[in-house]
Amino acid sequence: MTDRAASEVLSFALVFGLVVASVAIVSVSGLGSLESARDAEQMNNAERAFDVLGDNMADIYERGAPSRATEVSLGESQLYTDENVSINVTVKDSAGNPTTVTRDIRPIVYDGDRERELVYEAGAVFRVERQGALVLQEPPFVVENDRVMIPVVAAQSSSVESTGGSTVLLRANNRGTDVVVSDSRGSVDSLYFNISSPRNELWRDYFVDDPDFDCGATPIETINGEEYLECEHSNPRVVHVVVYDIGVTIDR
Structure with a gap:
């Protein structure tokens, strides 16, 4: 027993x-x-929010809306305006005379888990991960044979802003438009697009897919310790370059 x-x-x-x-x-x-x-699911929600952000920004620079606000749910993630990137566009006429515009632009970054980011930069949306990166939304450039339109979407804030752990509003306000080049006579000889950004490789991928732009055999150059991408359109003829200054703030 x-x-x-x-x-x-x-x-x-x-x-x-x-x-x-x-x-x-x-x-x-x-x-x-x-x-x-x-x-x-959180990352998918963030992508949808950045789709809305792209549309809201387009309302300002394409349709002249005075302001727009985009709601972003963060959870344990962060939303911030990053260090400035620099964009330079130079247009030369048939006599070689240059017209140049340079703008410092604040990228808007959603910092998710596992080193995953969404970035709104100069009208484009990028997704960056450890495994690689891709362009979710292309910049609003129009390139058609001998016709080029470059809208420079210059998001700006007075300093780097960051917030997390809640649902926030990203506010964007129209600060004005600057028509730098508006040449419909076909007298433009060349156009150079230059950018210094942590996402230079993604910008290169965008331009390389466009047969009208040439980014050279070694497209990423280092000047004074900073990496630059320069791409050239050698026969644009009709060119419009317009800068849209947009103030951005993050509100809880």
Whole structure:
């Protein structure tokens, strides 16, 4: 009887231990799956918010809206305006006379989990991850054979701003428009687009896909310690370059 009772207790302990271990394994793996699903959904929501941000910005620089606000749900992520990037556009006429515009632009960055970012920069939206990066929304440039229009979407803020852990409003206000070049006579000989950005490679990918632009054999150059991308359109003829200054703030 004693041996039988001990055997039953041992069997119960083994079964109970197996059940507890199984529950623990399922709980841990299930929790990881839930966290991955939550993170993926959060990133998808952020992408939809940046789609709306792109449309709202377009309302300002394409349709002249005075202001727009975009709601972004952050959860455990952050939204911030990053260090300025520099854009330079130079247009030369048939006599070689240059017209140049340079703007410092604030990228708007959603910093998600696992080193995943969304970036709104000069009218383009990029997704950056450890495995690589891609262009989600191309900049609003129009390049058609001998006709080029470059809208420089110059998002600006007085300093780097950052917030996290809540739902925020990204406010954008129209600060004016500067028509730098408006030549419909076909007298433009060349156009150079130059940018210094942590996302130079993504800008290069965009321009390389356009046969009218030439970014050279070694498109990323280092000047005074900064990397620059320069791409040339050698026969644009009709050119319009317009700068849209847009003030941005992040409000809780």
